[in-house]
Amino acid sequence: MKIELRGVCFGYNNKNPLIDDFNCTFESGKCYCLKGRNGCGKTTLTKLILRLLVAQSGEIVIDNENIKKMSVAEISQNVGYLFQNPELQLFAPTVKEELSFPFELNKTLTQETEVRIEETLRQFGLTELKNSFPLLLSGGEKQRLALATIFVRDIKFLILDEPSSSIDCEGKQFLSELIADFVRSGGGVLVISHDEEFVALLDNPEMLWLGEAE
Amino acid sequence: MKTDPRTKLLLIVCLSTLAVIAVDIIYLSIIFCVAAAVNALLGTNIIKVLPKMRFLLSVIVFISVAQSLTVKGGAPLLYIKNIVFVSTAGLLYGGEFALRMSIVILSSLIALSTGSRDMIDGLIKMRIPYEIAFMVSITLRFLPVFRDEFSNRLNALRLRGFDLKKAALGKKLKIYSYLLAPAVSGSIIRSRELAESIESRGFRAFGKRTSLRDLTLKSADYFVIILTLACAGGFAAFMYIKGALL
Ligand SMILES: Nc1ncnc2c1ncn2[C@@H]1O[C@H](COP(=O)(O)OP(=O)(O)O)[C@@H](O)[C@H]1O
Ligand SMILES: [Mg+2]
Numbered sequence: 001m002k003i004e005l006r007g008v009c010f011g012y013n014n015k016n017p018l019i020d021d022f023n024c025t026f027e028s029g030k031c032y033c034l035k036g037r038n039g040c041g042k043t044t045l046t047k048l049i050l051r052l053l054v055a056q057s058g059e060i061v062i063d064n065e066n067i068k069k070m071s072v073a074e075i076s077q078n079v080g081y082l083f084q085n086p087e088l089q090l091f092a093p094t095v096k097e098e099l100s101f102p103f104e105l106n107k108t109l110t111q112e113t114e115v116r117i118e119e120t121l122r123q124f125g126l127t128e129l130k131n132s133f134p135l136l137l138s139g140g141e142k143q144r145l146a147l148a149t150i151f152v153r154d155i156k157f158l159i160l161d162e163p164s165s166s167i168d169c170e171g172k173q174f175l176s177e178l179i180a181d182f183v184r185s186g187g188g189v190l191v192i193s194h195d196e197e198f199v200a201l202l203d204n205p206e207m208l209w210l211g212e213a214e
Numbered sequence: 215m216k217t218d219p220r221t222k223l224l225l226i227v228c229l230s231t232l233a234v235i236a237v238d239i240i241y242l243s244i245i246f247c248v249a250a251a252v253n254a255l256l257g258t259n260i261i262k263v264l265p266k267m268r269f270l271l272s273v274i275v276f277i278s279v280a281q282s283l284t285v286k287g288g289a290p291l292l293y294i295k296n297i298v299f300v301s302t303a304g305l306l307y308g309g310e311f312a313l314r315m316s317i318v319i320l321s322s323l324i325a326l327s328t329g330s331r332d333m334i335d336g337l338i339k340m341r342i343p344y345e346i347a348f349m350v351s352i353t354l355r356f357l358p359v360f361r362d363e364f365s366n367r368l369n370a371l372r373l374r375g376f377d378l379k380k381a382a383l384g385k386k387l388k389i390y391s392y393l394l395a396p397a398v399s400g401s402i403i404r405s406r407e408l409a410e411s412i413e414s415r416g417f418r419a420f421g422k423r424t425s426l427r428d429l430t431l432k433s434a435d436y437f438v439i440i441l442t443l444a445c446a447g448g449f450a451a452f453m454y455i456k457g458a459l460l
Contacts (some may be wrong), residue, residue, distance in 0.1 A: 052369055072369070073377035081373050088363075089370035091396035101392070102374050105385065135399055149374065 001028045001078060001156040001188060003049060006113040007058035010041070010048055018044055021058070024208060028156060028188045031179060033199055035192075036210035045210060046159050050075055080155040084162045086146035095126055095145055098134050099152050106211040117152060125174075132183060136196045139166030147178070157188045164198035176201035217256060218435045219328045219336030225252055226321045226440075228446040233317035235450065238458035239306055242313040245449075258327045267319070269361070274315045282308030335429050352408070357405060363397040377398040 003026040011017035018041040026032055048051045049060060051072050061068045067075060084091050092098040099117045103109040111117050121127045124144040129137065134145055143166060150158065158179075164172050173197075179189050180203050193199055218378035231247050236242050253260060264271070287303030325333065371389065372378065376388060431439075453459050 027414065050373065052373075071377055071379070072372040073375050073380075076373045076375045083370070087400070089372070089373070091393060093395065103375070105376070126226040135396065135403055141220050153375065 002061075003025070003064055003157065004061040005058070005078075006061070007048070008045075008048060008055045008060060009057045010044060010053065012044075012057050017056070019048075019055075019210070020185045022210065024155070025048055026190055029183060029186050031183050031189045031191065031202055031205040032208055033191050033193060033202060033205040034208045034210060035194065038214075040211040041084055042210055046081065046161055046190070046192070049159065050079060050081055077153075078156045080150035080153070080158045080160070082143070082146055082150065082160045082163055084145045084165070087106075087135060089149070090142065091145050092134060094131050095134055095137075096121070096130045098145060100147055102149075102153075120148050120152045123151070129184075140168065140171045143167060143171070144174075155187070157190070158182060159192075161192050162194070163191065163197040164193055172198050172201060176203075179203075217427060218431055219332045220340060220429075221435045221438050221442075222256070222324050222328055223336060223340075224442055226324050228442055229321035229324075230318045232446060233314050233321070234447060236314075236453055238311070238453070238456075239310050239313065239451075241453055241458055242310055242317070244391050246313050246317050246320070249317050249435055253323055256324060256327045258323050259458075260323065263323065263326065270319070272313060278308040278312040280308075281311055308372070323423065332429075335427070339429055352405070360397060360401045363400045363404075364393060367393045367396055 005022055005024050008019060008022045009017050010019045012043075022045065034045070036043055044053065048055050051060075051067050051070065054068075060074065062078075063142070064142060082110075090098055092101050096117070099120060100109060100113075103113050103117075121130060124147060126141070126148060128143060129145075134142065137145065143163065160175075160179075163175055167175065177200070179191070183189055183203070191199075191202065191205065199205065227367070229245065229252070232245050233242065236245060249301065261458075282300060282304040285304040285307040286298055286301050288306070289302045290298040290300075291302060291305070292298070292300040328336075334344070334347045338344055376389070378389065381389065450459070
């Protein structure tokens with residue numbers, strides 16, 4: 001999988017563009033780390049890739065197809081996204097349903113997916129919290145649950161928006177291992193992070209800057 | 215002249231009550247005109263707030279159109295052979311609904327011309343406890359938060375690979391109901407956090423609050439209040455006699 005950004009420009013208002021002529025290419029099997037000052041538009045850039053926002057000029061191409069022609073849902077089949085505030089991507093009444101309800105809605109909840117859900121819960125250390133209310137979990141638990149909802153599907157590219165802000169050392173270790181495993185199995189990862197300690201845990205990431213360097 | 219918040223509250227209550235109890239489109243139109251005139255007199259900037267209510271307005275339009283198409287009766291206006299698409303009764307029904315909702319919105323806009331500080335003072339003067347008055351004014355501030363909670367969750371769902379546009383109506387409703395619950399509980403959790411933050415800043419640390427500025431009703435306010443009550447009462451009585459009350 002290949003995500004190309006060519007001459008991307010975006011601004012929330014017409015007066016001052018936030019992102020001005022941004023170019024880069026993300027490929028599978030690699031880990032990228034995006035840095036930039038607070039408020040320079042990193043979150044905005046990821047929203048452009050997912051087409052939650054539309055660039056004013058320039059183009060974003062996924063596997064040789066311009067995302068103009070794709071819907072958010074289509075892009076998300078292959079790209080997983082962890083919000084800066086994972087709480088906003090949780091909505092089911094219990095942890096278990098958080099994973100199962102998309103399958104239920106699509107009527108694809110089979111024995112196989114049930115097994116996969118249990119496995120994912122275990123992988124993310126959520127088996128014991130299975131029946132808890134997602135919005136009342138701790139910051140780290142919410143993040144693990146949000147990640148579980150991503151990994152319960154087969155994605156090829158993962159975008160993490162400041163993932164280390166609400167987790168402890170152990171959480172960071174877990175996350176960096178998860179990223180390493182995913183990259184090893186051929187996935188691509190884009191991490192936005194300021195946290196030097198966390199970035200040091202990543203396995204040789206390619207560094208990118210948005211805006212001027214610090 | 216600066217109108218007292220209590221006078222405005224009375225206007226809001228009277229106008230929206232009349233809108234809810236009136237059933238005839240002619241009376242509703244009259245109430246609508248009065249509500250618009252009151253807003254104009256108080257100087258609310260309607261043009262500026264309308265775009266913010268796009269979603270609400272489109273829902274109202276959608277429901278009105280749906281009602282005009284589904285309610286049958288009266289003379290058929292648009293039909294093919296025996297199948298009636300639009301009838302006079304349907305149009306009236308849809309129009310009444312649209313008017314009623316517009317009046318409620320217009321009258322709540324009256325509150326916009328008052329700062330939340332003044333609104334709280336007005337409510338306290340009406341012997342409403344400070345905590346409750348404060349909650350009412352905070353609620354207004356929370357409506358946009360609630361809307362954001364909802365649209366964020368909608369995005370999150372799309373990010374899990376759902377195409378809402380392609381989903382069938384039944385499924386769409388199910389999805390909306392799925393999103394409503396966390397948006398509500400999310401808002402409640404957030405308001406609890408807000409309450410904790412307010413308490414930690416010393417809210418209610420002292421018993422009785424005093425106020426630097428004191429609200430007093432001026433003679434013009436008394437005039438408007440009496441006029442409002444008389445007109446609203448008279449109009450309601452008139453509609454009652456004509457049989458146009460709910
Ligand atoms: N929905 C929005 N409307 C207007 N301005 C926004 C919006 N979202 C973010 N911004 C502004 O755009 C800038 C970049 O935001 P963001 O992409 O979140 O930065 P960061 O690099 O810290 O993630 C900030 O100045 C922010 O205030
Ligand atoms: Mg950000």
